Amino acid sequence: MNGAWAPLGHPLGLMFGVCAVALGLGRAYEARAASPVIVEINQFQFSPREITVDAGTVVEWLNHDQTVHNIIAPDAKLASPGMDTGDHVDFTFTKPGDYAYLCGLHPHMTGIIHVRAPGNSG
Amino acid sequence: MIDNLTDIRLTRRKALSCLGAWSGAAVVWGVVGGVPRALGMAADIKGGPPKGFTFAQISDTHLGFNKDANPDVVGTLRRCIADLNALPQRPGFIAHTGDITHLSKPAEFDLAEQVFSELRVDRMHFVPGEHDALDNGLTGYLARHGKASDGKAWYSFDDHGVHFVALNNVVDFKAGSMPSLGDEQVKWLQQDLAARSASTPIVVLAHIPLWTVYEPWGWGTADAEPALAALRRFGSVTVLNGHIHQVMQKVEGHVAFHTAMSTAYPQPAPGTAESPGPLKVDAGQLGKLLGTRELIVVRGARELATVDRPIAGAADLAAGARS
Numbered sequence: 001m002n003g004a005w006a007p008l009g010h011p012l013g014l015m016f017g018v019c020a021v022a023l024g025l026g027r028a029y030e031a032r033a034a035s036p037v038i039v040e041i042n043q044f045q046f047s048p049r050e051i052t053v054d055a056g057t058v059v060e061w062l063n064h065d066q067t068v069h070n071i072i073a074p075d076a077k078l079a080s081p082g083m084d085t086g087d088h089v090d091f092t093f094t095k096p097g098d099y100a101y102l103c104g105l106h107p108h109m110t111g112i113i114h115v116r117a118p119g120n121s122g
Numbered sequence: 123m124i125d126n127l128t129d130i131r132l133t134r135r136k137a138l139s140c141l142g143a144w145s146g147a148a149v150v151w152g153v154v155g156g157v158p159r160a161l162g163m164a165a166d167i168k169g170g171p172p173k174g175f176t177f178a179q180i181s182d183t184h185l186g187f188n189k190d191a192n193p194d195v196v197g198t199l200r201r202c203i204a205d206l207n208a209l210p211q212r213p214g215f216i217a218h219t220g221d222i223t224h225l226s227k228p229a230e231f232d233l234a235e236q237v238f239s240e241l242r243v244d245r246m247h248f249v250p251g252e253h254d255a256l257d258n259g260l261t262g263y264l265a266r267h268g269k270a271s272d273g274k275a276w277y278s279f280d281d282h283g284v285h286f287v288a289l290n291n292v293v294d295f296k297a298g299s300m301p302s303l304g305d306e307q308v309k310w311l312q313q314d315l316a317a318r319s320a321s322t323p324i325v326v327l328a329h330i331p332l333w334t335v336y337e338p339w340g341w342g343t344a345d346a347e348p349a350l351a352a353l354r355r356f357g358s359v360t361v362l363n364g365h366i367h368q369v370m371q372k373v374e375g376h377v378a379f380h381t382a383m384s385t386a387y388p389q390p391a392p393g394t395a396e397s398p399g400p401l402k403v404d405a406g407q408l409g410k411l412l413g414t415r416e417l418i419v420v421r422g423a424r425e426l427a428t429v430d431r432p433i434a435g436a437a438d439l440a441a442g443a444r445s
Contacts, residue, residue: 044339044397066189066400068225070256072295082225082256085189102297105252106398108340110297 036060036090039111041069041083044103046111054118055096062088069109073101076113175282178206178213178243179415181329181364182384184253185233186224191387191400192408195224199237199385201433202414207242209416214281216243219364219382220251220292220329226262235266250275251329251364252292252301260293276307278314284419285318287311289328291343300337300344301330308345312352323358323419331363333372333379336392341366353377360417366392367401368411369430380428383413409433 036058040047044065053059063069063083071080071089076099080089093099093115103109180202187195206213216238223230238246248267250260260268260275271277275290289311294302303311318324326332332349334342343349353359359377367384368391387400388411395401403411413432 044399065397066191068253068256084225100297102295104295105256106340107295107297107299107301108338 038062041065041103041109044069044106044109046109049111050114051112052114052116053093055094055115056092056118057115058090058092059113060088060090069103069105071101072104073099073113075099076101079104174418174420175284176209176211176213176416176418177215177217177281178209179217179219179362179382179417180206180385181219181382182221182251182367182386183218183234184221184224184384184386185237186227186230187386187400189387189400191402192412195386196233196237198408198412198433200240201409202385202412202431203237203240205431205433206414206416207240213243213416216241216246217286217327217362218246218248219327219362220249221253221364221384222248222251222263224253224386226254226256226258228262231262231266247279247286247288247327249288249327249329250290250292252295255293260290274307276310282419284323284325285315287314287324287326289326289332289349291328291330291332296344300334300340300342302345303343303349304345308348308352311349315352315356318356320355321357324353324356324360325417325419326353326359326361328361328363330365331370331379331381332361333374335366335370335381339392339398341392341398350374350377362415362417366398380415382415383411383430383432385412385414385433388412 037051037053037060039051039059039061041061041063042065046061051059061071061080061083063085066085068082068084070082071078071091073091075097076091076093078091078101080091082105083089093113096115096117099113099115101111101113183199184195185199192198206216222234247270250263250267254260254263264271264273264275268275270279271288275293276288278285278287280286289303290307291301291303294304296302315324328343330343331341332343332346334346336342354375354377357376361377361379363379363381364384366381367387367389368381369383370381372379388403388408389398390401410432413430416429416431418427418429
C-alpha cells in the first residue's frame with residue numbers, strides 16, 4: 001500500500017486520521033507535520049486538478065459541495081470513504097509515480113497527482 | 123382502462139391549455155403506439171380508479187441528506203408516502219429506483235426500512251443508486267435488498283404478464299466516462315430476455331438513465347447500447363430511471379425512457395448550471411419538484427400511462443418550511 005487515508009470530518013475522525021498517519025507511516029507523519037497539500041472540491045471539480053508533490057507528502061481533499069464525493073485512485077490502492085459537505089480525506093503518497101484519480105460517484109470528476117522523489121519534483 | 127384513456131383524450135385540449143402555466147399538479151402521460159403524449163392533468167382523469175394493473179415508482183429518497191436544498195428529507199418522503207397511500211387503487215408494488223440513502227450508512231438504511239413500512243403496499247422492489255454503494259460497496263444495500271438478486275443487485279421478475287428487469291449501473295465506474303452495467307450483467311440481461319416473446323411488455327428499472335441525458339455530468343450509461351439492442355425486438359419497453367431528480371422522457375422505437383423526480387431535493391436541468399447537485403429553490407417551489415410516479419399497465423394493449431405526482435399540498439409544505 002502506498003499510503004493511508006484518513007477521514008477528518010469530525011473530532012473522532014480527526015483522532016483516527018492522525019493515528020492512522022502517525023502509526024502507519026513515519027515519513028508520512030513528518031510530511032503531515034509540515035502541512036498537507038490541499039485539493040479543494042467545488043462545483044464537482046477538483047482544484048487544482050493536477051499537482052506535483054514530493055513522495056511522503058500528505059494530500060488532503062476538502063469537499064465544499066452540498067453533496068457527497070469520494071476519491072478513487074486505483075494505482076495508489078486508495079478508495080476513500082464518502083466525504084459529506086465540509087469533510088476531508090487525507091492520503092499520503094509514499095512512492096513516486098503518476099496517480100490518476102476520480103470521484104467514485106461522479107466519474108467525470110478526475111484529477112492526477114504526480115509524486116516525485118524528494119528534491120526531484122520539478 | 124381503455125375507457126379511461128378515451129376520457130383522458132377528450133380532456134386533452136383543456137389540459138394542453140393548462141400546461142403552459144405549469145401549476146405543479148400531476149400531469150398524466152399516455153404512451154400510445156410508443157409515443158408519449160401529455161394527455162391531461164391528473165385531476166381531469168374521469169371514470170374512477172384505473173382498472174388495469176398499477177404500480178408506483180419512488181426514487182432518490184437520499185435519507186441522511188440534511189443540507190439547504192431540503193433539511194427534512196424524511197418529511198418530504200412521508201408526504202409522498204401519504205400521496206401514494208391515498209391513491210384510489212392500491213399499487214401492486216412500489217419500485218424504488220435507487221439512492222435510498224445519502225451516505226450508505228447503516229442508520230440510513232434502517233431509517234428507510236422504518237419509513238417505507240408506512241407504505242400500504244404488499245411489497246417493494248429495489249435497484250441500488252451510487253449513494254447506496256459508498257464505503258463498503260453494496261454490502262449494506264445487499265444485506266437488505268440482495269435476496270432477490272442472489273447478491274448481484276440485478277434480477278428480474280414477472281407480475282401481471284409484465285416482465286420486469288432490475289439493473290445495477292452504479293458500481294462500474296471509469297475515470298472520465300459514464301457509469302456502466304458491465305459485461306457480466308449485459309450478458310445476463312441478453313440471456314434473461316432471450317426466453318421472452320416479443321409481445322411481452324418489458325419494464326426496466328435502473329438508477330442512472332440508460333439513455334444519455336447529459337454526458338458532461340455523467341448522466342447516462344456508457345454501455346447501454348448492447349442492453350438496448352436486446353430490448354428493441356419487444357413491442358413495449360418502458361425504462362424507469364432516477365438519479366437526475368427531474369422528469370424527462372425520450373422515445374426510441376418501442377422503447378420509452380422516463381426519469382423520475384426525487385423525494386428529497388431537485389437538481390438543475392442539464393447544462394443549466396455549472397454542475398449537478400442539490401438545487402436550493404424557494405420553499406413554495408420545492409413540493410412541486412419532488413414527488414412520485416404511478417404507472418398503469420393495460421394487459422393486451424401497448425398503452426401505458428404514467429402519472430407524475432408532485433407532492434400534494436405544496437403550499438402546506440412551503441408554510442412548514444417557513445415556520
